[in-house]
Every structure is written in structure tokens, then in C-alpha cells.
Amino acid sequence: MAIPHPRDIQLAVVNWLDERYPFTKAVDESMYQRVPNFANAFYYCFGGMVFILIAIQLLTGVLLSLYYVPDANGSPAAAYTSVNFIQNTVYLGWLIRGAHFWGANLLIIMVLLHMARVYWTGSYRAPRELNWMVGVIMLLLVLAFSLTGYLLPWDTKAYFATLVTIKLAGSLPPVQLGTFIKEILQGGPVVGPSTLQRFFTVHVFLLPALIVGLMYVHFRFIRAHGISEPL
Amino acid sequence: MSDKDQMKKGPGAATAATEIAVIEAESHGHTLEPDYKRLPIGPDHILYPVLVSLALVPILLGDAGHHLADDMPEDETHPFFPDHFWPYPIIAVLILVVVGLLAFYEQKNLQLEVSADPRTANIPRPDWYFLFLFQLLKLGPELIMFGVVPPAVVTVLLLFPFIDAIAGPRLAKRLRWKTWPVPGRNIYTGTAFVIGLGIVALLELWALAGPLSCVPWPLTGLVCGA
Numbered sequence: 001m002a003i004p005h006p007r008d009i010q011l012a013v014v015n016w017l018d019e020r021y022p023f024t025k026a027v028d029e030s031m032y033q034r035v036p037n038f039a040n041a042f043y044y045c046f047g048g049m050v051f052i053l054i055a056i057q058l059l060t061g062v063l064l065s066l067y068y069v070p071d072a073n074g075s076p077a078a079a080y081t082s083v084n085f086i087q088n089t090v091y092l093g094w095l096i097r098g099a100h101f102w103g104a105n106l107l108i109i110m111v112l113l114h115m116a117r118v119y120w121t122g123s124y125r126a127p128r129e130l131n132w133m134v135g136v137i138m139l140l141l142v143l144a145f146s147l148t149g150y151l152l153p154w155d156t157k158a159y160f161a162t163l164v165t166i167k168l169a170g171s172l173p174p175v176q177l178g179t180f181i182k183e184i185l186q187g188g189p190v191v192g193p194s195t196l197q198r199f200f201t202v203h204v205f206l207l208p209a210l211i212v213g214l215m216y217v218h219f220r221f222i223r224a225h226g227i228s229e230p231l
Numbered sequence: 232m233s234d235k236d237q238m239k240k241g242p243g244a245a246t247a248a249t250e251i252a253v254i255e256a257e258s259h260g261h262t263l264e265p266d267y268k269r270l271p272i273g274p275d276h277i278l279y280p281v282l283v284s285l286a287l288v289p290i291l292l293g294d295a296g297h298h299l300a301d302d303m304p305e306d307e308t309h310p311f312f313p314d315h316f317w318p319y320p321i322i323a324v325l326i327l328v329v330v331g332l333l334a335f336y337e338q339k340n341l342q343l344e345v346s347a348d349p350r351t352a353n354i355p356r357p358d359w360y361f362l363f364l365f366q367l368l369k370l371g372p373e374l375i376m377f378g379v380v381p382p383a384v385v386t387v388l389l390l391f392p393f394i395d396a397i398a399g400p401r402l403a404k405r406l407r408w409k410t411w412p413v414p415g416r417n418i419y420t421g422t423a424f425v426i427g428l429g430i431v432a433l434l435e436l437w438a439l440a441g442p443l444s445c446v447p448w449p450l451t452g453l454v455c456g457a
Binding site for chain 1: 261262263264269274275277279280282283285286288289290291292293294295296297298299300301303305307308309310311312314315318319322323326327329330331333334335337338341342343344345346347348349351353354355356357358359360361368373374377378385388389391392393395396412413414415416421424428
């Protein structure tokens with residue numbers, strides 16, 4: 001029996017797939033769709049850079065979570081020791097943690113630049129209002145990421161910065177509401193191990209799920225609306 | 232399809248005649264790159280699986296609506312792949328390099344302070360992206376500067392498309408403008424943007440100037456940086 005050429009095998013697979021879903025059509029429609037030339041301006045790539053940075057954050061975040069221990073009991077706490085271990089002992093740990101840290105800083109800069117571009121060119125206008133609102137919510141999520149991530153190393157500056165944040169949130173009127181918010185954030189009477197556990201859960205489970213979901217909505221809207229008019 | 236077409240060899244030849252007809256019949260009226268201009272990566276090409284995996288993203292994202300490029304002359308548009316796509320892998324590599332270099336040269340910045348101890352006295356200073364907010368808090372009653380001003384700013388940002396669409400044309404009519412331009416061409420919304428950024432930059436610089444750079448402030452007395 002003659003061995004079929006790899007190309008024929010691939011073609012058979014593609015044909016089999018195409019009979020079940022129009023992949024070839026999808027390739028044509030997405031890859032070869034035409035884009036206006038004005039979208040080549042450098043400021044149109046800020047959103048793409050935000051996407052790349054979020055991808056880097058998700059990847060490095062998963063790698064950090066392999067060694068990070070969200071435990072603030074004891075002195076020094078296991079959380080603190082594990083971050084020190086990542087930074088100074090784990091092979092290339094400094095690179096992954098550094099990439100996560102600097103990626104976060106660059107992310108905020110790029111999100112703000114992207115938002116400034118969208119504002120300046122009036123891209124939030126009809127029919128793209130909903131996408132602007134999704135974007136503003138994602139900006140708040142990115143800030144929440146920064147806020148919760150800041151506490152995780154459990155060193156002095158992280159602890160006291162969070163203390164101030166929680167104190168501020170707890171000062172909102174009426175008193176019952178402030179106290180309620182404070183207790184929800186702290187998870188107890190003081191900023192302690194349960195606070196770290198909560199911030200960790202929000203940073204690692206809740207916020208990534210929310211931002212990935214909203215990114216999906218954001219891109220689906222972009223796909224439906226196409227690129228906006230030039231300035 | 233003639234016998235001659237079937238004899239064609241090379242990438243894309245195998246399904247070209249049948250598949251393309253289907254695409255033209257079922258497309259949603261989008262301007263696609265004409266067949267002869269596309270990269271020769273047909274379903275039998277070794278790189279075709281790469282294209283399919285890239286296309287999985289738009290499959291997830293659903294059908295495209297009517298786009299601006301659909302109504303533009305061909306010489307004012309270009310195909311998404313590869314003309315519009317190629318910078319992004321390069322940008323991704325550049326970002327990785329920048330992030331890696333920062334991680335390498337700024338390792339001292341990432342060394343931890345001592346483990347948290349609630350008994351120590353500490354004057355906290357937030358990271359740069361919250362510093363302007365930290366400074367804003369000192370400029371008035373905490374309740375207003377934290378509970379009213381930032382939520383109000385976020386609400387205005389969130390609802391800005393509607394504010395712009397409702398209040399904008401009315402103002403334009405009063406000014407006897409024919410249209411209400413986008414912020415980049417609009418003296419009002421454009422200036423609001425610059426002033427907003429200016430206030431944030433000013434607060435940020437004030438905070439960065441340090442605890443010794445104090446300014447007498449009518450509401451709360453002497454206000455210093457962080």
C-alpha cells in the first residue's frame with residue numbers, strides 16, 4: 001500500500017472539518033478581511049498591546065502561583081517567605097516575578113493610553129457606547145488587580161498600604177455600610193491572614209475570570225462594529 | 232471546474248474552484264482580499280493549520296457586522312492578514328524583551344521589605360497609579376474626596392458617550408456649529424481632556440515631590456507631598 005503524501009492527509013482532515021464547520025470560510029473572512037489604511041497609525045495598536053500584556057500577566061501569574069503560599073500566619077509569614085523564595089531561589093523566579101511586576105505597570109500605562117486614544121478619536125460614539133462602558137469597567141478591574149496584588153508579598157509597605165485603603169473604604173457613610181465593607185474586605189476584626197486569603201482569591205480567581213469574560217465581550221463588539229472613523 | 236483546473240498543482244489548487252464559489256455566495260457582503268492576491272496558503276498548505284487556529288478567534292467572536300472598510304475604495308484599505316497582523320508578533324516580542332530587561336536590571340526594586348508587622352509604625356505610600364488619588368484625599372474632607380469625587384469621575388467616564396451625544400449637539404446648536412466634532416477636534420471636550428490629565432499630573436507630581444513640598448491650602452491648612 002502506498003503511503004499517502006502528508007499534504008493529502010492534511011487535505012482529508014481539512015475537508016472532514018469543513019463538512020462539520022466552515023473553517024475555510026472562517027479563515028477567509030477573518031484573515032483576508034480588508035482594514036482601512038488609517039488604522040495603520042501607531043496609536044491604533046495600544047489596545048493590542050494591552051491584550052498582549054494581559055496575556056503575559058495571566059501566564060506569569062500562573063507560574064507565580066506554583067510557588068506562592070497565601071498564608072499570613074506567623075512571623076515571617078509563609079506568604080512573605082514564599083515570595084522571597086520566588087525572588088531569590090527559584091530558577092528564573094526573579095524573571096517571572098519581575099515580568100509580572102513590570103507587566104502590571106506597563107499594563108496600566110497602556111490601558112490609559114488606549115483609553116485616551118479612544119476618547120480623542122471619538123471612538124466611543126454610537127454604536128460603540130457599550131464597548132466604551134465595558135472598557136471603563138475593565139479599567140476599574142485592572143486597578144482592582146493592582147490593589148489586591150499589592151498586598152500579596154505581605155511585606156511592610158504592602159500591609160500598611162492595604163490598611164489605609166481598607167480604612168478609607170470603611171469610612172464611607174452610613175456607619176453600618178462602612179463597617180460592612182470593611183468587614184467584607186478584611187474578613188475579620190483586623191487586617192490579617194483572612195484578609196490576605198480574600199485578596200488572594202479575588203486577585204487569582206475572581207478578577208481574571210471577570211476580565212477574560214469582559215475581554216471576550218469587548219472583542220466581540222469590536223468584531224461586530226469594525227474600526228471607527230478616523231479623526 | 233474544467234479538467235485543466237483540476238490538473239493544477241500547488242498550494243490552494245485542490246479546493247480553489249469549489250470552495251471559493253461557496254464563499255462568494257455565502258459571505259456577508261464584506262470586502263475580502265481577492266483570491267489571486269492572497270497568500271498561497273490553501274487548505275493543503277503545511278501552514279494552513281496555523282491559519283485555522285488564528286481563525287478560531289474570530290469564530291468565537293461571531294460574525295462581523297458591516298464595517299467601514301466595506302464601503303471604502305480598495306486602495307484605501309489593506310487585508311488584515313498579513314498586512315495588518317504582522318506588527319503584533321513583533322510588538323509582543325518587544326514587550327517581552329522590555330519586561331525581561333526591566334526585571335533583570337531592577338531586581339533591587341523587587342526585593343521585599345521586612346515581613347509585615349502591625350506593631351511597627353509606618354507611613355504608607357501607595358504605588359504611582361494611586362498616588363494622585365492619595366494626594367487628592369488631602370485636599371478636602373476625606374468623605375467628599377474619597378466617597379464623592381472619584382465615584383463621580385468614574386460615573387461621568389462611564390456615561391460619557393451619552394453625555395457627549397445628548398449635551399454635545401445642544402451646545403453645538405447654541406454655538407451655531409454645524410456639527411459636534413470628536414474630542415480631538417473639539418475645543419470643549421478636547422480641553423476638558425487636557426485639563427483632566429493636567430490635574431492628575433499635577434497631583435501626581437506634588438505627591439512625588441515628597442513630604443517636604445508643602446503648599447498652604449485653604450480647606451485643610453498645609454498640604455504636603457507623600
